[in-house]
Each structure stands twice: as structure tokens, then as C-alpha cells.
Amino acid sequence: MxxxxxxxxxxxxxxxxxxxxxxxxKLSSNENPLGASxxxxxxxxxxxxxxxxxxxxxxxxxxEEALKDEIARYVGVDVKNIVxxxxxxxxxxxxxxxxxxxxxEVIIPIPTFSLYESLVKIADAxxxxxxRNPAANYDLPAVDMIxxxxxxxxxxxxxxxxxxxxxxxxxxxxxxxxxxxxxLMIAIDEAYVEFAEKSLVKVVNEYENVLVxxxxxxxxxxxxxxxxxxxLPGWLASIYKKVSLPFTVxxxxxxxxxxALKDKEHLRKSIGLVKEGRQYLIENLQGVFKxxxxxxxxxxxxxxxxxxxxxxxxxLKNGITVRxxxxxxxxxxxxxxxxxxxxxxxxxxxxxxxxxxx
Numbered sequence: 001m002x003x004x005x006x007x008x009x010x011x012x013x014x015x016x017x018x019x020x021x022x023x024x025x026k027l028s029s030n031e032n033p034l035g036a037s038x039x040x041x042x043x044x045x046x047x048x049x050x051x052x053x054x055x056x057x058x059x060x061x062x063x064e065e066a067l068k069d070e071i072a073r074y075v076g077v078d079v080k081n082i083v084x085x086x087x088x089x090x091x092x093x094x095x096x097x098x099x100x101x102x103x104x105e106v107i108i109p110i111p112t113f114s115l116y117e118s119l120v121k122i123a124d125a126x127x128x129x130x131x132r133n134p135a136a137n138y139d140l141p142a143v144d145m146i147x148x149x150x151x152x153x154x155x156x157x158x159x160x161x162x163x164x165x166x167x168x169x170x171x172x173x174x175x176x177x178x179x180x181x182x183x184l185m186i187a188i189d190e191a192y193v194e195f196a197e198k199s200l201v202k203v204v205n206e207y208e209n210v211l212v213x214x215x216x217x218x219x220x221x222x223x224x225x226x227x228x229x230x231x232l233p234g235w236l237a238s239i240y241k242k243v244s245l246p247f248t249v250x251x252x253x254x255x256x257x258x259x260a261l262k263d264k265e266h267l268r269k270s271i272g273l274v275k276e277g278r279q280y281l282i283e284n285l286q287g288v289f290k291x292x293x294x295x296x297x298x299x300x301x302x303x304x305x306x307x308x309x310x311x312x313x314x315x316l317k318n319g320i321t322v323r324x325x326x327x328x329x330x331x332x333x334x335x336x337x338x339x340x341x342x343x344x345x346x347x348x349x350x351x352x353x354x355x356x357x358x
Contacts, residue, residue, distance in 0.1 A: 032221035037266035043259035088228040110330030138165035159189040166294030178207040192296035194219035225253040277340040304334035
């Protein structure tokens, strides 16, 4: 007889990452097609050879401080407002532990990143789903979120740009939310913000109930090292440190993130490549399927009347993996998400999709 687990855990669906197939063009996980900066590799190798990265020793506090200093310069905020974790996932996990208790409610506009839902359920709380409007490019007015809040609501998760829809939220909407529901924490996930035209990080200085999350996995090409951070109101940073697991970011990742922030040219090239490739995908697929506007490093494509699984399978047979969005709650069965790749990769996926429609 097996040992029973919590009922809330039984209800959680396993996270489904973008499919990885050896030898295929991978446009399914929103990774940087240029990879990490060469300066990152040099920094890691150099530190290892010099003995600065002692793998048998726990991460040094000075290494964390060095990364926070670089982040503060990059974002333009006080270093005291910065916390780091093992990717945005790790930071989110700690934040839910701080704010969400059994019986609480958390508002999640859908479709969006599935981890929000999983973390809320692990906390034995209730996700409250609000459907984004595809006819309005998946926008969701602040008034709709405000009207859904009640005495049980503890947090609101907002990805900007949102995954998989690619749209952002305006500062005015966030300010309206923050002022209307001052007792709720508004968590803004800016994993893809480097590819957008605006950030909401400055709003954190205006309100005590707004925080912004960022990652090194996308624009900085460090997905394999798991480094994320958040810009928090001053009162929350010390509480975060009490709840967070110790040593969540390893010495190699800390070194890599500092080097990535310093290589501004690689970041510029990465962003430029994505913006050009994103526009290419939109312009060349728009006449074939409906393509939604995007501020991220991917585009969302409605392949109806075809089904997303059929298009996914057809592309896979052509050596290309994209994301079948049917696993996203509220996305339906006709959406695929295509990560922006190199120009050759973008041309290949466009040609394959056009051939599929013949």
C-alpha cells in the first residue's frame, strides 16, 4: 500500500515543456537562438581555472551581492529591492509560500504560464481563472480583475508580455489595480520584457503591493543555469529572504549572470535578432493563418480550421518542433506558439507551414 499524498497535489497536472527532439529545429521553448554570450563561457572557465569557483563550497554571499549590484545597475533600482532565485520559477515558489494559504484565492488570467496554477494548488488554495479575449488580442481590462476580487483573494498573476499570447499590460492598468485592491499582491512576470518596448519595474516604487519578476533564461541565453530575480517593495525583501531556501543559485550561475549583464553587445544582438525575426514570422504567416501581435520572442498562431496537434505533428515530421498550446488552460485546440529562431530557422518553419496548407 502506498503512502497517501495531499489531495491538492493529486490535482496538479505535470508541467509539459516544449518538445526536444534530437536533430530537429527547436522553436518550442522560447530560448535565445544565439545562446549564451561568449563572455559567459570565458568567465566560467576563467574562474574555474583560477580556483575562484570552488565547486565543493556553498555559494559565497559576495557572489550574490555582486550579481545584485549588476542587476541594480541594469534595471535602475535600489539593490535592497532585489532578490534572486533559481529562475522565475524559484522566485514564484517563494512568493506563493509568503502570501498564499489554504482556502485563499489567486486570480490567473488565462491562457498563461501553467506554473502559476500549479503553485497555487500546491498551497491548497484556489486558482480563479479569467479568460482573456482573443478578439481583443487577449487583452484583459483591469476592471474585470477588480470585479473578481473578494475577501479571499491574495494575489494576481500577470505576465507581461504574456506567455503564450505575447501581449503586455499597460502601466495605467497596473496602477488602477494597485490602487483598487491595495490588500492584494500583484505579481508581474516580465520574463520576456527585453523584447518589449516597456517595463513596469518602476511601478514597484509607487506601490507597496506590486512586484516584478525577471529572468536570465530568455534574452540572456542562460536557460540551462536557472537564474531569476524579482524587484520587490522594500518591506517584502527581508521577508522573502526568511522564506526562500538557502543557496538556491549556484556559484557557476552567479558568475554567468554577472558576465551576461556586462556583455551589452550580445544582449543587443539577441534582442535585434528576435525583433527582426518576429516581424518576419508575422508578415509571412499572416496571410496563411491568424497571427497575433507579440512583444515577446515568440508568436502565437491560430491554425484553425486545422487543429494544433495536427500542425504540430506535421512540423515535427519536417524536423521542426513548435509548441502545441492545447496544454495551456483556456487556449483551445487551434493555437501553436512559434519561438523566434535564426533567420534560416524562421524561413524553414514558414515554408513548412505554407506547404502544409496547400
